[in-house]
Amino acid sequence: MSHAWRPVAVVFGVILCMMFFRMLFKPSDFKAANGDYKYQYHRVKSEDDWKSFKVKHMGTEFCAECHPDKIEIVKGSGHSTVKCENCHAMFEPSKKGHEKVDLKATKQYLLDIGIDRSRELCKRCHAKISYRPQVVKMIDPNTHNQGIECVNCHDVHRTSFK
Amino acid sequence: MSLSRRDFLRMGFLAVCGTVIPLGSLEILKPEAMASLVHPYSKRKRWAYVVDTTKCVGCGMCVKACKLENEIPFNADVQRTWVERYVQLNSGEVIIDSPRGARYGYTSNDPQGRAVEQDEIAKGFFVPKLCNHCEKPSCVQVCPVGATYATPDGVVLVDRKWCIGCGYCITNCPYFARFFHPVVNTADKCTFCYHRITKGLNPACVQACPFGVRKFGKLNDPDSEVFKIINTERVAVLKPEFGNEPHVFYIGLDHIVR
Numbered sequence: 001m002s003h004a005w006r007p008v009a010v011v012f013g014v015i016l017c018m019m020f021f022r023m024l025f026k027p028s029d030f031k032a033a034n035g036d037y038k039y040q041y042h043r044v045k046s047e048d049d050w051k052s053f054k055v056k057h058m059g060t061e062f063c064a065e066c067h068p069d070k071i072e073i074v075k076g077s078g079h080s081t082v083k084c085e086n087c088h089a090m091f092e093p094s095k096k097g098h099e100k101v102d103l104k105a106t107k108q109y110l111l112d113i114g115i116d117r118s119r120e121l122c123k124r125c126h127a128k129i130s131y132r133p134q135v136v137k138m139i140d141p142n143t144h145n146q147g148i149e150c151v152n153c154h155d156v157h158r159t160s161f162k
Numbered sequence: 163m164s165l166s167r168r169d170f171l172r173m174g175f176l177a178v179c180g181t182v183i184p185l186g187s188l189e190i191l192k193p194e195a196m197a198s199l200v201h202p203y204s205k206r207k208r209w210a211y212v213v214d215t216t217k218c219v220g221c222g223m224c225v226k227a228c229k230l231e232n233e234i235p236f237n238a239d240v241q242r243t244w245v246e247r248y249v250q251l252n253s254g255e256v257i258i259d260s261p262r263g264a265r266y267g268y269t270s271n272d273p274q275g276r277a278v279e280q281d282e283i284a285k286g287f288f289v290p291k292l293c294n295h296c297e298k299p300s301c302v303q304v305c306p307v308g309a310t311y312a313t314p315d316g317v318v319l320v321d322r323k324w325c326i327g328c329g330y331c332i333t334n335c336p337y338f339a340r341f342f343h344p345v346v347n348t349a350d351k352c353t354f355c356y357h358r359i360t361k362g363l364n365p366a367c368v369q370a371c372p373f374g375v376r377k378f379g380k381l382n383d384p385d386s387e388v389f390k391i392i393n394t395e396r397v398a399v400l401k402p403e404f405g406n407e408p409h410v411f412y413i414g415l416d417h418i419v420r
Contacts, residue, residue: 027324033314039302042311046321053357056231057366081372086223091236111230124221124267125372131249131286132219132268135373141269 056110057085066101070157078159087121087156090114122150208297208316208409209354210381212391213290216414218375220245220288222267227370229265231355233345240341241265242352243292243367248418249273250284256418264288289419290375292367293318293339293352294400294408301331301340301351310349316381316409317354325349336404354378381409 033040063084064071074080089111090096096112103109119141128138145153155162228243229236244263250256257273268288271278299318302310309324310331320331325348332340332349343350355365359378363369368376379386388411391397397411400419412419 030308039299039312040314041308043321043324046319046324047313049322050319050353050356051360055358055361055363057227057369059369083370083372085227086370086372089230091226091230120266120269123269124223125219127269129268129271130280130283133217135217135219
């Protein structure tokens, strides 16, 4: 064999080694779904990983299991399109508190439920910004009873005065 | 030119070999693999999203719901969906901001922290953004390990067990929809709440929106609201010039939206 063929043999050897290692490490369910190698070449079980992710926002129906009266009140109010979890799901650990029932233990419900009485929560929709669509009643937080919590005067569930 | 019988046979044999060998090598490379380079616009049922920006008040409930639902650390400045504010002044200047992705909502008129007078403003509006779940996702093409992919129903996902965190996809998304997850340490992005939509629920952001800004459904399904809107109303997509065929459709887009 001519010496010129030796590097060729080395290259083929390296390629064979790489293919061998690929065979060892590539998951068996690595497939191109629908023959689409460009966009759908993936580990098929990964789809199931995402499907088994836990659902956390259970919606108004879940809250209605224990609080049907509250749901009825909100349904007939101006806040009918606002979901319970919009205001009651807490991201600040200090504000959480669903004291009587431990939702995590009894219902496998994963969000922290609590009551946020701060003006900041109401201002998310009701602070007056001139270019905000006029779909809700808006107030200027700087002139509208500054320093007082909204819930002192407003019944949030009924969207009326207390 | 004279051609001997021997030469004629030899040249004929070479010609046949010459045409057969390329076909054979294509077989080794799998023809369907080559064919996938030419991917026609699909008519299959796939998920799509509609955002009606004319109704958005910028409350940021969608961002909050998304962060809680998908376990994105709330105080980290990364988000799968965010709401941008566009304010154009009478001078023509455009101020764009999205403080903390609007997860605390917009509560005052302070674009980029500037005090803007009421009568200076020509127009202003809010634009919710999220992953566009493109038909030709450029983020998927660049993944060196095949950790990100499009599902057959058109959702672009990241395989958290396979992602090496190189960040090519993050830089290649024209919509800046991807980010590096600070806890999982992989690339992360909107999944259209794949765990919810496969159970018949709406994504968390769609459920959380009190104003009906966000709508979700199957494209080419005549019963879905999304299909009706896209087929009867004037919708637009963001950055169509990239050719990604995004599947988040916007009502009320403006030329100042980027």
